Amino acid sequence: MLLNGMDPEDFALIGSLLEPVQLEAKTVLERPGEPISFVYFPDEGMLSVISRFETSRDVEVGVVGREGMSGTPLLLNDGRSTYATNVQVSGYAQRLPADVLTEALRTSRRLHDHLLRFVRAAEIQTASTASANGRAKLEERLARWLLMTHDRLSSDRLDVTHELLATMLACRRPGVTVTLHLIEGKGLIRSNRGHIIILDREGLEQAANGSYGLAESEYTRLLGQDFRARNSRRTAPVAASADSAEQG
Incomplete structure (x- = not known):
């Protein structure tokens, strides 16, 4: 969506050098302290920005999908x-060399x-x-995460x-399992081994109890586009995820 929102003259500066690539889950696109070689503009799928406090203790601090890009330090x-x-x-995504x-x-302050x-x-x-993370209950945080992921997928x-x-x-895995059962018991999701199906989006928004929505509304204000999934569906088609990747 960021590419679509560019002025045509600005897009012309990079358009011919964008490379379509497939992204496989668990592929590492950026590592802490290392130079950024490529920028990715996702068309489908989701990236996680991960903070590591110590070995094997990771925390997600941001997600990026079709609304955004990786490599944001380059802009700063x-x-x-x-x-x-x-x-x-x-x-899959559009990949661009960082130096481009x-x-x-x-060249373009407007693009910047x-x-x-x-x-x-x-x-x-x-x-x-x-x-x-500091104030919401686990059920609210989990509902928020599911909504944020749903926003970025088809x-x-x-x-x-x-x-x-x-x-x-x-948090601990047993806590997630118990909380998923609670949310499933309300008819908001169906949880199977390895995947979750969203059944009632409006119900999930209520379960998030105000922890979801501010960042999404601010994105719309800032960029003039609403990337969120707008449908409130009670039944859900099941689509296979991509199974091939460009390692980048």
């Missing part, structure tokens, strides 16, 4: 990533301003995540394990 004159960026849900983007930013608005939206999302099926959810939400 920093060529290295502080956090890891991993492919959380398989999909950097040169385009020097456009992408900086996404940086601001991502900052608000991170702050909302910190607020939810399917009502989310390929995710209990173990992954525990890592993303910085």
Whole structure:
């Protein structure tokens, strides 16, 4: 969506050098302290921005899908990533060499301003995540995460394990399992081994209890587009996820 929102003259600076690539879950796109080589504009799938406090203790601090891009430090004159960026849900994206983007930013202030608005939206999302982690109950946080993931996919099926959810939400796996059962018991989702199907989006928004929505509304204000899944569906088609990848 960021590419679609560019002025045609700005898009012309990078368009011919964009490379379509497939993304496989668990692929690492950026590592802490290492130079950023490529920027990814997802068309489908989801990236996770991960903070690591210590070995094997990861916490998700941001998610990126069709509304955004990786490599945002480049927009702030920093060529290295502080956090890891991993492919959380398989999909595909447009890939651009970092040096091409950097040169385009020097050429067009309008392009830079456009992408900086996404940086601001991502900052608000991170702050909302910190607020939810600090104050919301696990059921509310889990409902929020499911909604954020659903926003960024074309399917009502989310390929995710209990173990992954525990890592993303910085909690214990048994707590995730119990909470999923609670949400499923309300008819909001169907949880099977390795995936979750969204059945009632409006119900999930109520379950999130105010922890979801601010960052999404601010994205619309800043970039003039609403990327969210707008349908409130009671039944859900099941779509297979991508199974091939470009390692980047």
